[in-house]
Amino acid sequence: MTKYHLIASKACGSMIVEAALALAKLPHEVEMIPYVEPGSQRDRLLALNPLGQVPTLVLPDGRAMTESAAIILHIADMAPQAGLIPAAKDPARPMFLRWLEFIVAAIYPTFSYGDDPKRWAGDEAAGKHLRKATDEHRKELWRYFAAQNPCKPWVLGATFSALDLYVAVMNMWRPGPAWFKKECPALSEIAGRVAKLDALGVVWARNVD
Ligand SMILES: N[C@@H](CCC(=O)N[C@@H](CS)C(=O)NCC(=O)O)C(=O)O
Incomplete structure (x- = not known):
């Protein structure tokens, strides 16, 4: 291959x-x-x-x-x-690494445990609680992420990076685009910018109805 x-x-x-x-x-x-x-x-x-x-x-x-x-x-x-990714000596690099890790180690697992909560919590009621708690926690994490980064026009400011790809895709997940638009408008705008990139037209067409 x-x-x-x-x-x-x-x-x-x-x-x-x-x-x-x-x-x-x-x-x-x-x-x-x-x-x-x-x-x-x-x-x-x-x-x-x-x-x-x-x-x-x-x-x-x-x-x-x-x-x-x-x-x-x-x-x-x-x-x-x-x-x-910002180049090794680019001042944007440390923040890129920090927030990449934050997304995959803090935000992504809220889905891993919330998507199928009964699997982790055992019974229905505990599962519902786990789903609600992880959904709420994620909102806090996104608010924190949005407050800590320039987010204009991209997460890191002038420098586009893969962080913008994560934001654009995760903007479609819980709590959903309407929540991002209201509570984290800068992230919602980044998602809109990424979705309009010509090079990603095929990717969006394949994934988004
Ligand atoms: N840490 C992994 C997480 C990947 C992940 O959880 N993907 C989801 C789909 S968006 C999945 O496969 N979930 C099923 C499962 O975790 O059993 C990564 O960053 O790639």
Whole structure:
């Protein structure tokens, strides 16, 4: 195989990687699967990534790579001209790293535990509580993120980065675009700007109805 092969699901975290691959212009193909549905596609995903998560990226040499942030860092290594990450000595770099880690280590897990809360909490009532608590916590995290970053025109200010891709995709997730527009308007505007990038037209068409 000479291409990257991305196992993806509509408007999921894989969309962030799909957008990064498009901006990087790396040869790739995207396999959209209903990742939670039992079946041959999920079985193949589980063989590559026993957590059954997307994004799962098969590298040109056949190895599987998971974890969106690691994948983004790898794509930026392969295509530094894409501007996904501020260069090593760019003053924007430390904040990029800080907030990338914040998104994947603090915000993303609120979905991991809230999406299927009964799995973690045991019974229905505890599951409902877990869902509500993680949804509320996420709102605080986004408010904090928006307050700590310039967010005009991009998260880091003048410098576009992969953080903007995360914001654009996660803006579609709970608590949803209307909440972002009202409570974190600068993030909502970033999402709008990213969605209009010509290079991402195919990605948006594939993921958003
Ligand atoms: N830490 C992973 C999280 C990926 C993740 O949770 N993806 C979601 C879809 S957006 C998923 O596969 N959820 C199913 C599960 O966690 O079982 C990353 O950053 O790539």
